[in-house]
Amino acid sequence: MAGFITLLDVSIVNVALPAIRDGLGASAGAIQWVVAGYALSFGLLLVPAGRVGDARGRRLLFMTGLALFAVASALCGLAQSPAWLVAARFGQGLAGGIVTPQVSALIQQLFRGAERGRAFGMFSAVIGVSTAVGPVLGGGIITLFGAEHGWRWIFFVNLPVCLVALVLARRLLPGPEDVARPCARDLDPLGVVLLGAGVGLLLLPLVQERQWPGAAKWLLVPLAAAVLVLFVHWERRHVRRAQPLIDLRLFRLRSYTLGSLLMLAYFAGFTSIFFVFTLYLQSGLGYSALMAGLAVTPFALGSALASVVSGRLVARYGRALVVGALVVVALGLSLVVVAVAFVPGRGVGWAVAGPLLMAGLGGGSVIAPNQTLTLAAVPPAQGGSAAGVLQTGQRIGSAAGIAATGSVFFSRLSATGDDWASAFRFSLGVSVAFVLAALLVALADLRTRRQDAQTPTDGRSRRGELDRSVRDE
CATH class of the missing domain: 1.20.1250.20 (MFS general substrate transporter like domains)
Known part of the structure; x- marks a missing residue:
């Protein structure tokens, strides 16, 4: 519940x-x-x-x-x-x-x-x-x-x-049993504040792009970068004394680093689709809220169906399953753009149902398999922290994707004089770009895994080195 x-x-x-x-x-x-x-x-x-x-x-x-x-x-x-x-x-x-x-x-x-x-x-x-x-x-x-x-x-x-x-x-x-009570240092409150401030500063100029005229707002981007650099520096120091918010040693594992980047890019792409799509359907085409909800359901149904099946296939196909799924997502979203261009008006809901179902089937084969593959090489001692970091990246990716896609959507809408279809197509192009970025990361990880399979000693030595560093700490 x-x-x-x-x-x-x-x-x-x-x-x-x-x-x-x-x-x-x-x-x-x-x-x-x-x-x-x-x-x-x-x-x-x-x-x-x-x-x-x-x-x-x-x-x-x-x-x-x-x-x-x-x-x-x-x-x-x-x-x-x-x-x-x-x-x-x-x-x-x-x-x-x-x-x-x-x-x-x-x-x-x-x-x-x-x-x-x-x-x-x-x-x-x-x-x-x-x-x-x-x-x-x-x-x-x-x-x-x-x-x-x-x-x-x-x-x-x-x-x-x-x-x-x-x-x-x-x-x-x-209920609670015999549990320790961590002090504030163990919870890394400064790390939470620095990460939140850095990401917030990065999103502000995107979200407020139309509300804040002039170019001065983009000065927040280098300021955000400086805050995030400070966050990384703090986490490296904090790990010597207590458990950090994000254990940066995890990123010594290439598979974990690439899997985390993949999730960040994918969530930036797929969560932003529905934000602009429902605005287009309701404000641009006059759909009721219920009809707009039904129009986006094919993606969710396809995703739910594929997520059940993909969990059984990941052990057999590995990262290749995720690569193929991302190709299907990108193709499905591209077909949505084509459908909107060729089927204007209120019939667009039916026109995009097939492409959205296709994109959903691909999307359902991305999240769970990627999490399984990304966490597979992580030492058990860091499993909880690694999963938490992965989920944090997903949520930050969602926020960044909505900010970027929404900025393009509303800017295009203003520039074209309320051409909702054009605004939706351009903003959906941003979502497709995020998915393609995730695909490039998945291909890089697939290549890395195949190289490691040819030289297994190297892969074991890297994991062993990380295990030793964890035990030493």
Whole structure:
């Protein structure tokens, strides 16, 4: 329930964006922050929240995060201004970042052997269902409660789910045993602040591109780079005294580095598609929220179906499976661009259904297989940290992709005099570029793995060197 509701809020909001814009008089930048802010703040707390849950009890963190998520959802639904809603979405993302690591950790704690595999399989199915149901559920809620206030109920619907989950968590989840209590230094609060500030400064000029005239805003980009360099320097120092937010030694493994970059680029590409697509369908073509939700469902259904099958194929085909899947995603999205160009008007929803299904089938064979391959060479002692870093990169990639794609979409819309189809095609081209970047990374990793297979001693020595460094620390 908790995993479903936190991930549902990634996809359910997209179909409500036009209603939010009209209801609150929100600017293009505020609309982008409603989506990107949730993804960014969600990612920042994944690693430290997982560490606190391990140390102070996962049930406590699970229930705390769920209660905060309910409060933030209520604040979102009660928002009276764009700034209020954006701030509440940031809070909602932080709460989701507290809950999510406890879900995976509790599955590992409560299940063993084949049962654990089935439990993680169920959780993967929940992820797929939440992605598929989100747009349709959001459209249905807005249709039921009306365009003026219906968007508020997509947040209020979280409250009963959170309440039931809290009661069940108190009764069913194991309480804390003998656990250590980490000090603030062990949680690396400065690392969290530096990473959040660096990424936030990088996104600001993209999101506010139309709202802030002139070129001065781009000075924030080198400032962001300086903050991120400071973050890297701090993490290298902090690892000598305590557990850092991101253990940079992980990136000595080429497979982990390339897999992380692949996820960053892929999430920047595929999560930004629905942000601009629902705006195009509703504001540009006059689709209802429900019809817009149904139009994007083929991608989610294809992704959910392929994610179940791809987990059984990754052991056989390895990185080649991910390469082929990314080719299918890029081809499917390119066909969407062609469909929009040749089928203007309200018939575009039917025209893009096949290409979106194709892209979804490819997308479902990217995420889980890549995570399996990326973490395979990581020493067990660093498995939790490595998975947390990987998920953090996914959320930052989502925020960056939404910022970049939205910037192109609204700039093109302004330049062409409300040519929604042209704006959508150009912004979708940005998404395709991110997917192609992920494909290049996947090809580089495939080549590296084949070279290592020809010289296995080198691969073992690299992993052995990392293992030794971990033991020494």
